[in-house]
Amino acid sequence: xxxxxxxxxxxxxxxxxxxxxxxxxxxxxxxxxxxxxxxxxxxxxxxxxxxxxxxxxxxxxxxxxxxxxxxxxxxxxxxxxxxxxxxxxxxxxxxxxxxxxxxxxxxxxxxxxxxxxxxxxxxxxxxxxxxxxxxxxxxxxxxxxxxxxxxxxxxxxxxxxxxxxxxxxxxxxxxxxxxxxxxxxxxxxxxxxxxxxxxxxxxxxxxxxxxxxxxxxxxxxxxxxxxxxxxxxxxxxxxxxxxxxxxxxxxxxxxxxxxxxxxxxxxxxxxxxxxxxxxxxxxxxxxxxxxxxxxxxxxxxxxxxxxxxxxxxxxxxxxxxxxxxxxxxxxxxxxxxxxxxxxxxxxxxxxxxxxxxxxxxxxxxxxxxxxxxxxxxxxxxxxxxxxxxxxxxxxxxxxxxxxxxxxxxxxxxxxxxxxxxxxxxxxxxxxxxxxxxxxxxxxxxxxxxxxxxxxxxxxxxxxxxxxxxxxxxxxxx
Numbered sequence: 069x070x071x072x073x074x075x076x077x078x079x080x081x082x083x084x085x086x087x088x089x090x091x092x093x094x095x096x097x098x099x100x101x102x103x104x105x106x107x108x109x110x111x112x113x114x115x116x117x118x119x120x121x122x123x124x125x126x127x128x129x130x131x132x133x134x135x136x137x138x139x140x141x142x143x144x145x146x147x148x149x150x151x152x153x154x155x156x157x158x159x160x161x162x163x164x165x166x167x168x169x170x171x172x173x174x175x176x177x178x179x180x181x182x183x184x185x186x187x188x189x190x191x192x193x194x195x196x197x198x199x200x201x202x203x204x205x206x207x208x209x210x211x212x213x214x215x216x217x218x219x220x221x222x223x224x225x226x227x228x229x230x231x232x233x234x235x236x237x238x239x240x241x242x243x244x245x246x247x248x249x250x251x252x253x254x255x256x257x258x259x260x261x262x263x264x265x266x267x268x269x270x271x272x273x274x275x276x277x278x279x280x281x282x283x284x285x286x287x288x289x290x291x292x293x294x295x296x297x298x299x300x301x302x303x304x305x306x307x308x309x310x311x312x313x314x315x316x317x318x319x320x321x322x323x324x325x326x327x328x329x330x331x332x333x334x335x336x337x338x339x340x341x342x343x344x345x346x347x348x349x350x351x352x353x354x355x356x357x358x359x360x361x362x363x364x365x366x367x368x369x370x371x372x373x374x375x376x377x378x379x380x381x382x383x384x385x386x387x388x389x390x391x392x393x394x395x396x397x398x399x400x401x402x403x404x405x406x407x408x409x410x411x412x413x414x415x416x417x418x419x420x421x422x423x424x425x426x427x428x429x430x431x432x433x434x435x436x437x438x439x440x441x442x443x444x445x446x447x448x449x450x451x452x453x454x455x456x457x458x459x460x461x462x463x464x465x466x467x468x469x470x471x472x473x474x475x476x477x478x479x480x481x482x483x484x485x486x487x488x489x490x491x492x493x494x495x496x497x498x499x500x501x502x503x504x505x506x507x508x509x510x511x512x513x514x515x516x517x518x519x520x521x522x523x524x525x526x527x528x529x530x531x532x533x534x535x536x537x538x539x540x541x542x543x544x545x
């Protein structure tokens with residue numbers, strides 16, 4: 069018996085863009101969004117994020133993989149070679165400035181950590197540190213198969229909880245796990261491989277089976293100010309960013325997230341949710357969030373762009389959310405803890421959406437099913453304090469042309485095929501019946517696409533596609 073389940077991800081979202089969301093109104097809408105931000109931050113207990121202090125006056129340690137030395141002092145003239153050694157050398161408040169190149173941690177183990185101190189990382193510098201441009205002088209952490217056995221829980225793990233008055237800024241680093249994972253063959257002629265024609269890999273192989281494992285890009289917990297900006301997050305197998313806010317104002321902006329499993333960004337509250345309410349905030353804005361995939365190829369759970377978790381107040385605005393497998397925004401996970409769920413202050417306004425299964429996913433009031441709410445109906449969602457100007461991506465947008473076309477086409481026609489077989493009279497089932505055991509059948513699931521690797525160089529092109537929305541071309545400070 070065959071069951072064919074067609075997911076509701078079709079090209080209709082590309083062909084029927086809202087006529088009310090044309091770029092001719094962009095200036096007016098941006099003004100409205102700016103006013104909305106001001107009102108939200110002044111009229112609620114969610115004060116939003118205070119701007120981080122400038123890194124220009126901080127004590128700097130310099131790192132260059134091409135010119136540096138393991139025994140250097142870290143000055144601009146004699147830079148160090150390893151980011152981890154620079155972090156270990158740094159004191160609270162220092163910044164590590166990193167030249168272009170691929171950095172793999174101590175002895176190329178595949179990851180780095182900031183532990184017990186407040187140190188910032190600033191990539192995107194040229195080799196002599198005279199010019200900075202993150203999309204031109206690319207500082208990357210892009211491990212490969214060689215790091216499978218030594219890579220840790222994430223590419224960058226941060227633990228700094230001792231000082232709520234201090235800050236950490238992660239700026240201009242491009243992270244990619246696509247060369248670590250095992251993928252099915254790039255063979256579109258064989259349905260077992262889940263490879264749309266033109267994609268560079270087939271579907272990702274199960275992440276809970278060797279050699280694959282769940283690896284995040286940034287993880288950990290921080291008290292105080294945390295800023296993540298001008299970065300790129302690709303091909304994670306367990307969230308691009310998953311962290312705990314231990315009390316402080318965080319800002320995550322001007323980043324590109326593509327092809328990450330579970331979710332692109334998930335921040336939980338780490339304080340007591342009764343006594344620590346409204347002490348943890350996140351401002352998530354001007355990010356481009358595409359192709360967040362579910363946990364497994366059966367498409368049963370997760371696959372979110374951004375998650376509203378308990379214990380944190382959120383402002384989500386001026387982002388582009390596209391092709392997120394289960395939903396752009398998740399507001400259903402924590403509903404079972406109703407007091408904490410109702411205590412948090414959430415806003416989602418002036419965002420652009422396209423081809424998400426749901427723009428906002430909520431738990432239904434009965435029946436056990438999810439509610440998939442389109443952006444234009446966010447005014448009906450009581451949990452949202454600010455909700456204006458959420459709409460479909462304008463028809464005039466160039467984003468749909470910049471996305472890798474075979475990848476987009478494959479997602480638009482995504483399908484899951486489940487084949488089940490059961491023979492009550494098979495020799496095996498006759499034996500089970502004779503011994504009082506349950507009879508069994510078999511089930512095979514094939515998917516036309518799932519978590520396929522997204523090309524690094526193509527992802528860089530997603531900066532600056534849409535003026536005022538998503539990741540911008542010019543680094544934001």
